[in-house]
Amino acid sequence: MSVNCRRRKWADEALGQAQSRKSPIKSQGTVKYWIKQGVLWKTETETAQDYGGDDYIESTTVTEFTNVGTTKITVPEEALKLLGR
Numbered sequence: 001m002s003v004n005c006r007r008r009k010w011a012d013e014a015l016g017q018a019q020s021r022k023s024p025i026k027s028q029g030t031v032k033y034w035i036k037q038g039v040l041w042k043t044e045t046e047t048a049q050d051y052g053g054d055d056y057i058e059s060t061t062v063t064e065f066t067n068v069g070t071t072k073i074t075v076p077e078e079a080l081k082l083l084g085r
Helices: 005-020 077-083
Strands: 026-036 039-052 055-064
Touching: none
Parallel strands: none
Antiparallel strands: 026 039, 039 055
16 A cells, blocks of 8 residues: 555654653643523533643633523424324
């Protein structure tokens, strides 16, 4: 099997970078949930990883769910008959 020289070089570089990544010395995180009228409507995830020295990564992800419970489904009459309704 032959591999395009550029592709092989790129793949070798990508693999080398993946193998040289350090594991964090310390990791921590929190998750928060917001519930309104019994329905989850928002989440927040905060993470922090310390790789030693100046290598420190923090991230926050917020997800909001909108229009929960507003989906309308119309079942065709033929399908209702098959279900016995």
